Amino acid sequence: AETAEHISATERQSMAAERDATARFISAFLADRIGNTFEGRVTGVTRFGLFVRLDETQADGLAPISTLGNERWIHDEAAHALVGEQSGTRYPLGMRVEVRLEEATPISGGLVFSLLTDPLEPLPGWRKSRSSRPAQHRSRDDRGKNRGKKRR
Numbered sequence: 001a002e003t004a005e006h007i008s009a010t011e012r013q014s015m016a017a018e019r020d021a022t023a024r025f026i027s028a029f030l031a032d033r034i035g036n037t038f039e040g041r042v043t044g045v046t047r048f049g050l051f052v053r054l055d056e057t058q059a060d061g062l063a064p065i066s067t068l069g070n071e072r073w074i075h076d077e078a079a080h081a082l083v084g085e086q087s088g089t090r091y092p093l094g095m096r097v098e099v100r101l102e103e104a105t106p107i108s109g110g111l112v113f114s115l116l117t118d119p120l121e122p123l124p125g126w127r128k129s130r131s132s133r134p135a136q137h138r139s140r141d142d143r144g145k146n147r148g149k150k151r152r
Contacts, residue, residue: 023109026059030111031104037116042095045082047075050091052099052113061111063099068115088122095120 044051049064065073068091071084080093091097099113 020109023060024106026057027104027109027111028106030057030059030101031106034101034104037098037100038113040097040099042091042093042097045075045080045091045093050082050097050115052097052115054099059111061099061101061113063097063113063115067102067113068119082119083122084119087119089119090122091115091119 038054038056040052040054042050043053043060047065049062049067051060052063053060065082068082071086071089073082073091074085076083076090079090081090083090095117097115097117099115099117101111102114103110103112105111
């Protein structure tokens with residue numbers, strides 16, 4: 001049993017090393033193509049951005065949420081999408097996108113993209129979230145608390 005566990009752990013390490021080496025190689029290959037546009041698909045949705053896999057090279061990279069425009073984006077975990085707080089437009093998992101390569105870091109294997117594709121329209125029945133409405137503060141008197149009486 002100990003030998004089998006050791007073999008499994010070694011295999012997992014080997015697979016991780018292979019993925020890391022492939023990412024670094026692809027990043028080095030794409031370093032000369034910064035500024036180029038690529039077609040891809042959203043393969044991951046997080047609160048900090050979208051992961052995109054390029055069709056041409058199968059390389060994975062991040063489109064940070066800061067590159068998605070001026071709107072505040074909410075990570076809808078149930079729908080696997082980033083949803084615009086004001087507009088309801090969305091970037092769901094699996095969406096086809098066009099991206100521009102902004103950074104390629106061969107040392108880490110990292111790729112950074114900016115999204116060129118507009119988000120999809122809101123889903124039917126979508127409405128602004130409550131958190132986007134301005135808070136309405138009531139004064140103490142509006143709550144009917146001890147109006148006109150002194151505290152002792």
